Amino acid sequence: MSATPQEIVLAEPRGFCAGVDRAIEIVERALARFGAPIYVRHEIVHNTYVVNDLKSKGAIFIEDLDDVPPGATLVFSAHGVSKAVQDEARARGFQVFDATCPLVTKVHMEVAKLAREGYEFIMIGHKGHPEVEGTMGQLESGIHLVEDVADVAGVRPGQTDKLAVVTQTTLSVDDAAAIMAAVRERFPQIRQPKQQDICYATQNRQDAVKVMSPQVDVVIVVGSPTSSNSNRLAELARKLGVASYMVDRADELQAEWLAGKARIGLTAGASAPEVLVNEVIDRIKALGAVAVRRLEGAEETMKFPLPKGLKA
Template sequence: MQVILANPRGFCAGVERAIAIVERALQKFGAPIYVRHEVVHNKFVCDDLRAKGAVFIEELNEVPSGSTVIFSAHGVSKAVRDEAETRGLKVFDATCPLVTKVHVEVGKMRHQAREVVMIGHKGHPEVEGTMGQSKDGMYLVETADDVRRLKVNSPDQLSFVTQTTLSVDDASVVIDALRAQFPEVQGPKKDDICYATQNRQDAVKALTEQCDMLIVVGSPNSSNSRRLKEVALARGVDAYLVDGPEEISADWLLGKSRVGVTAGASAPEILVERVVDRVKLLTGASVEQLAGVEEGVSFPLPKELLAG
C-alpha cells in the first residue's frame, strides 16, 4: 500500500496568525486570555491553547471587566466590536485578513445602498460575523433552491459575497443561480473564497486521480475540512474526516492500495504525521508526497504583540 500526501495541506496563513496572536498574548499578559469562539476550528489546537491558559467563550458577558479578549479567525459582527469597546475590554483581533476583506466589501456595498446576498452556511461564525456588518439589507443563501425562493427589495441594486471556506464548485452553482435569478447582480472584484481553501480543494482533486481512499485530518466543525471530504466523495472516492489517528478504522483500509491524506487549514502537521504513522502501522504502507502549489503567504501580527 501507498500513502500519498496532498500538497498543500494543513495550516494556512490566517490560522497561523490567529494561533500566534493567542500564544503571544498569553506570553505578554499572562493567563487567562479570553477568546471569543474557538480561535480556529480544531480540537487539538484549542485544547493546547486551553492548557496554556486560553479561555474560550461564546459571548462577551463571560469576560470579566478589564480583561483581554481575542476575536477568533472567523471574525465578528459590528455589534460585538461595539460591545467590547463599551465595556473597555482590551481587544486583539485575530480575524483572518481575507475575512476582513469580505467585511470591507460588505461595508462598501451597503454604503452604495446596494443590498447584499451572502452565500454561506447558516450558523457558522464567519457567516454570523459577515452578516453582522450591516443592520439591514442583507440576505443569506446556502443553495440554489434558497436563491430561487429569495425575494429582495432592489434587484437592480444587488451584490453578493461568499464565505471564504466554501467548496469552490458548490459556490459556483449558487452564483450561477443568483445570476440567472437576478441578472444585474454584481460580485466582488476578486473571488472571496480564500487561496488556501481553493488550493487544498485543488490538491484533493489531484489526489483523487491517484487514490482509492482519502483521509482528511480536521475537526467536524471545520467548514473547510468538511469541504475537502465532500470534494473527494463527489469524485467517487471514499473519504473520511478524522480528528486524529485513533479514529481510523482498520476496516477502512481493507482492499485499498493507495490512500490519500490531507488536512484542513486549521489542522496542524503533527496530526497528519500521527495519522500517517497509524496507517503505516496497520498496513506497512510506504509514503510519498505530491508536488503542489507553494503558498508563501504570511500575515503580520498586531504591533503590540511584536514588541518586547
C-alpha cells in the same frame, strides 16, 4: 488487491493556512505578553487539538462577552465577529486583539463600503457558521443568506438596482460556482467581487484533492467536525468517486476503512496542524503501509501581519 495499505499519498498543500497561523500566534503572543488568562471569543480556529493546546496554556474560550471579566484581554476568533460584538467589547473596555483572518476582513470591508453606496447583498454560505454570522452582522439589514441553488429563488431583496454578492471564504469552490450561476441568472445585474471571496488556501486544498483522488483508493481528511473547509475536502473526494473519511485524531482511524485499499490519500483542513497528520501517517504505517509519496502542488508563501501591540 492488497489486503493492507501499501502507500500513503500526501496532498500538497494541506493543513495550516496563513490566517490560522496568524490567529494562533495572536493568542500565544497575548498569553506571553499579558499572562493567563486570555479570553477568546469562540474557538480561535475549528480544531479540537489546537483549542485544547491553547486552553492548557491559559486561554479561556467563551461565546458570550458576559463571561469576560472587566479589564480582561479578549481575542476575536479567525472567523470574525459582528459589529454588535465589536461595539459591545469596546463599550466594556476590554483590551481587544482581532484575529479575524484578513481575507474575511476584506469581505467585511467590501460589505461596509457597498452598503454606504446603498447596496443590498446576497451571501452564499452556511447558516449558523460563525464567519457567516460575523459577515451578516456587519449590517443591521439588507443581507440575504443562500445556502444552495434552491434558496436563490426565495430571495426577496428590497430593490435590485444595487445588489452585490459575497461568499463565505471556506466553501466548496464547485458548489459556490453553481450557486453563483443561479444568482447571476436570477439577478443578471448583480455586482460580483473583483476577486472571488473563497480564500486561496481553501481553493488550493480542494485543487490538491482533485489531483490526488484519481490516484488513490480512499481519502482520509484530518480535521475537526466543526471545520467547514475540512468537511468540504471530504465531500469533494466523495463527489470524485473515492471513499472518504474525516478524523480529528489518529485513534479515530478505523482499520476496516483501509482494508483492501493499496493507496491511501491523506490531506488536512486549513485548521489542522501537521502533528496530527504525522500521527495519522504513523497509524497507517502500523496497519501496513511501507511508503509515503508527496504530490506536487501549489506553494504557499502568504503571511499576514500581526496586530499592533503584539509584534515582536
